[in-house]
Amino acid sequence: MTQPQTPLVSVVVSARGNTTNVRGLLDALAAQTLPRDLMEAVVVDNDPPGPIRPVADAVRDRDWPFPVRVLYEPTPGLSAGRNRGICAARGRYVAITDPDITPTPDWLQTLVDAIEEEKVFAVGGRTLVEYPGGQAVALTKALRECHGAVDWPDQRALAVWPYWVTGCNLLFDRQTALDIGLFRTDLGRRGRWMRDCEDLEFVDRARQAGHQILIEPAAVVSHPVYRPETTLRYFLRQGAGHGVCVARMHLSVAVEPAAIQAGREALHAALIGFAAGWTFLDRSRGVEAARDLARIGAYHLERGRLRLLGRRPIALRQHTPKEALAWK
Known part of the structure; x- marks a missing residue:
């Protein structure tokens, strides 16, 4: 039997209770300009144990134009789910994102171009935060930064203060990530626990090990933030x-x-x-x-x-x- 071609990019997404969004993300990936034979999607089901697996059912109910694999990670938490997907990924590069993200069609191609042209460990793109339901409080800049970075460079730049990458828009070399260690599971969202910094710590650890991380503002995704998250x-x-x-x-x-x-x-x-x-x-x-x-x-x-x-x-x-x- 002929073995499938090894993809260049594995898109890893960990999902917990957001089935509809997963399907929307896969639709957006199907519209990417990156050739479909160069990519795969690894969806990690991080829902609680039980006989019903809505995430898996949502992914498997149709044929996708690229390989889509569904894995199960029983340990709750965003970092645990992402780590499971990264370990199982087959691509040279891993792009991590979230189920509710909407990327522009050239998102993956732009990230790949940047990482290969600049020969760096990782590239983070621009994440545009949207408020489709309005805001319960008029948000200051500091409050908006709780939902993601606000300041972005005009062109490629190092991901150092005041810029930082976001975990829903990040591409990195998989083998190097395995060598330096993946996301810390005591950081990052876990159910109702409002934890974060798993992406910030991961990037800082890589940088302090001698690797470089860039911001590519042309790689754009949008991230919706709803009214309950502005109270x-x-x-x-x-x-x-x-x-x-x-x-x-x-x-x-x-x-x-x-x-x-x-x-x-x-x-x-x-x-x-x-x-x-x-x-x-x-x-x-x-x-x-x-x-x-x-x-x-x-x-x-x-x-x-x-x-x-x-x-x-x-x-x-x-x-x-x-x-x-x-x-x-």
Whole structure:
């Protein structure tokens, strides 16, 4: 029997309770300009155990113009699902994304062109956040950054502060990722736990191991954020989860000071913002400050917990990485 051609790119998506979106993503992949014989999709079913597998049923109910494999990962969590898919991928490159993402038709081809032309480990594209249901609170820039990066370069640039990649729009060399280690499973979304930073830690760890990561703003996907994710309750939960995850990042990477912002000055600014926001009925400022207070408090509580457990952090990075200066 003839073996199928090894794909160039494996698109890995971990799905939990979003069956309709998975089918929409596969439709968008079928419209990609990258030749279909160069790609495959690996869909990881991360739903709870049970006899009904809606994700698998949604994928298998039609023929796709490229290979689509469905795997099951019983361990809950976005990182666990992605890791399962990356390990099973057959492509030289892995593109990770989310079920509710809508890529432009040239998305994959643009990422592949960038990674092969620049000879780097990974390339992240531009993620455009949309609010189809409106916003419960008028969002400040800091609040919009909770849903994804806001600032993007005009052309290819290193993924260093103030730019960062997002886990729903990232292409990387699979073998190198296996060598440096995949996504930490104590980071990233897990059910109702509002955790994140799994993509940030992964990229920082690769960079600090000597690999380069670029931003390619021409590789565009859109990401819908709905009204419940723009409420005070959401931002409090997101801030607390983010603080915990940044504290945990210290265990494996040297965290950029700009990504922490949990010292006395940040606390003082958050307290002033909270008082001013609610005193002068500036709800947006008040929500931003409340989120910062939740983030700072959770960060220090988690750092304290880790110290009690004897977990030693890596020292803070105070300078521009040498690898950042070497590109071009």
